[in-house]
Amino acid sequence: MNISQAARRSGVPAKTIRYYESIDLIPEADRTASGYRVYSDKDVERLRFxxxxxxxxxxxxxxxxxxxxxxxxxxxxxxxxxxxxxRVDEIDAKIAELTSIRDTLLHLMDRCHGDDRPDCPILDSLADTRGCHAAEQEDEAEETRRSA
Amino acid sequence: MNISQAARRSGVPAKTIRYYESIDLIPEADRTASGYRVYSDKDVERLRFxxxxxxxxxxxxxxxxxxxxxxxxxxxxxxxxxxxxxRVDEIDAKIAELTSIRDTLLHLMDRCHGDDRPDCPILDSLADTRGCHAAEQEDEAEETRRSA
DNA sequence: TGTGAGGGTTCCAGCAACGGGAAGGTCAAG
DNA sequence: CTTGACCTTCCCGTTGCTGGAACCCTCACA
Structure with missing residues (x-):
């Protein structure tokens, strides 16, 4: 079968299949006399994997x-x-990071009126030296001191 | 102050400050006679933000x-x-996605012996046509049918 | 037999958001 | 005067593709 059929059956776009070949994730495909790539069911299975x-x-x-x-x-x-x-460890770390950021944002949003007036704790916090208590800002405070 | 001082005080690496200038996130910095960038406290405040x-x-x-x-x-x-x-919405979506992946992986790991033997449900699932029930594989099944 | 649509091929550029490193100018101390 | 620590610009590499240009191939239809 040709590349677009392999793409349909595997769920991997044709362009991406060529890309995978170019980075040696998959072996070079066989070619027809006219240079078209040819794929077998086994190739499709690998692509699906x-x-x-x-x-x-x-x-x-x-x-x-x-x-x-x-x-x-x-x-x-x-x-x-x-x-x-x-992989699970990486995901856990990422989820923890995102959750922390989310909590910070919700906290800030909670204290922001969200109306026509300009005063906004979100911006204030972003501008603040201590930087919205998103953990370890020690170094930053220290640098501010050192440079004084 | 020069760029490395601004970097220390703001927490943004010197290289990144130049990059931000190049993409017009911050205005072009003033220069000394010899071409060095010069930053004010106000600039540092913006960088901190x-x-x-x-x-x-x-x-x-x-x-x-x-x-x-x-x-x-x-x-x-x-x-x-x-x-x-x-931003919170984006984060929520990302967390949901990661959680789903995490659950799938843990489920697969749970069913894998994790010993010296070669048989492994994780690999089996990755190779499977239905693709480890990570939601909407309808299209893939359909393509398989269509190409038959 | 021509021709047009819809395949395929290659290579080049670009996305985000920088980081590394080369080649070279500058500055302050010893 | 030299040394070392700055600074400058510029270009490449990262991750995982995606879009596009320019060109070739195949097949059905008139």
Whole structure:
């Protein structure tokens, strides 16, 4: 099948398939006499694997690792699990960061009238030296002192 | 003061200050006779505002909007609050997405032995046509049908 | 047999938001 | 006068693609 069929069946856009080939995430595709790329069901299966992995937020590098494990019939499932565990840790950290930011914003919004008047605790806080208590601003306060 | 002092006091790296100038987020700095950039306390204040805004995850474009509001003494606090509200919505969406991915990964990890044996539900799921139930795979199933 | 639509191919540019590093000018201290 | 710590500009690399230009291929239809 040609690239657009492989794209439809795998969920990976044709352009992205070419890109994956260019960065060696997938092997070079076979070509027809006229230079068209040709894909097999096995290729589509691999693309689908990549697609799903990317949707779970694995980086392309991590996907390459997962692909290698997938194709290594003698892998240990513990190795796969470790990759997934690292990803979960990253996600947890990201969620914690976003939650902290969210709480700060909601707190500021709560204290802002949100009307026609110009005075606004949100802007005040952004402009403030101490920077809206979004944790460790110690260094900044210190720099201000040092430069005085 | 010169750029590295402004960087220390504002928390924005010197390189980033130059970058902000190049994209017109901040006005062109004055220069000494020899071409060095010169910054005032007011400039540092603005940089600090930018720094805090960026830490709350606002894009550079949004920071430009916030800066404009900050410098507009006749702004309405409702406008600022609206920008913050949009940001909160984005964060909520992102957290929901990450949480969903996290749950999927934990579910898969739960069913993986994580030992020396090669069989691994995580890889199986990534390879599966239905793609680890991470929501709306309807289109993919449909494409598979259509191409059959 | 021509022709037009709808494939395919390559390469180049660009997105966000910087960071690294090269090549070179400047400044203050010893 | 030299040394080292600044400063300047410029360009490349990052991540993961996406859009577009310019061009070639294939197939159905008149």
């Amino acid at each position: 990549i697609h799903h992995s990317r949707r779970l937020g694995f980086s392309v590098k991590e996907v390459a690792d997962l692909l290698a494990l997938w194709e290594d019939r003698s892998r240990a499932s513990a190795d796969v699990k470790a990759v997934a565990a690292r | 930018i720094h805090h805004s960026r830490r709350l995850g606002f894009s550079v474009k949004e920071v430009a909007d916030l800066l404009a509001l900050w410098e507009d003494r006749s702004r309405a606090s409702a406008d600022v609050k609206a920008v913050a509200a949009r």
